[in-house]
Amino acid sequence: MRVAVVGAGITGLSAALHLAEGGAEVVVHERTRIGAEASGVQPGGVRQQWSTRVNCLLARESLAFYRDVAERLDARTRPVLEACGYVFLAHSPERRERLSADVALQNELGIASKLLDPDDLVGLVPGIDVSDVTGAAFCAEDGYFDQPQAVVEAFAEACRRQGVEIERSTVARLAERPHGWALERERAEVFEADAVVVAAGCDAPSLLATLGIELPIEKEARYLLMSDPIADRLLEPLIVSVERHFAAKHLRNGRVLASDLAAIGDPDQDAAAWRAHVKESVRRYLPVLEYVTYPLVVEGFYDLTPDHQPVIAPVDKGLWVAAGFSGHGFMIAPAVGRIVAEALLTGRRDPALDAFALDRFACGSLAPELQIV
16 A cells, blocks of 8 residues: 655654554655654653543553653664653642542553642642642653654654655645545645545645645644753653643753743744743742743644544545644654554554544534643
């Protein structure tokens, strides 16, 4: 089987690798460069703390892959998953109750998360102010890659060793053929394949629109604030407060990453307000970071769906979409690649696909993921 993959982000490359390992002839079409869009501007987080069963299962499988990623991909740069732990704070009884339900689900599925009382946080995060904290969820196994682009590049290297071609070309239109698909490319000849996987993130809707297929995916800007490198270790777990729309982490390279999770606007005009919110949140909850400044603003994008769940589905015979990950594509990419490859090569339909069908939006059968940061 000859398969064309559109998009050389983490999802497209994972699908390409699993397809090639299953015996397919695979060509990846990328209009700019490997990991140029959402996969290239993200903090490399890998966590299992989700609110839906399907994401917990995919995250658990993907974490197992990522723990051995250097060996699994024979990576030249040897990326390492740092198990720093994720802490999700609750400031209201309602939020604590939601986290408690999430932890119960995660524990049922073998994920070692736990619900903490405010006093438990003091030992885990020295100096934290818990005066208005009602509790927290914590999983010590969650972590991050300090150089997530190295993981994306390692997938690309592994693909090439399996015979996958990664071509720089812009796919402008898809056209159905009697026995497959034609990819009409800008400034290049038409490419024909038996099957196509569109893993183009925010660009997937415009490409599928050429076939009259509507994908409810919108592009949403997200912003990270970064400090200059700091030698002394100030903070180990990643701290997230959804209610206070604030997150912070001290990375292994010394930079402190922080975010106003509600940041919108123009960085040139609004970054000062984002920094002020981070500063106030730090002063309130993480005084150990009080004197850290954030000169760098990094802009990235989410390919967002209405229920914060991706579309991973066949939308026509031999035509698959894997997009709309709403900020967690990196975290579940290994499992998604396996699922897509198995479906195309063997016809096996993983139960996870039930939650990610395209027709769920028209039918109203949505099960939103609530643990989005």
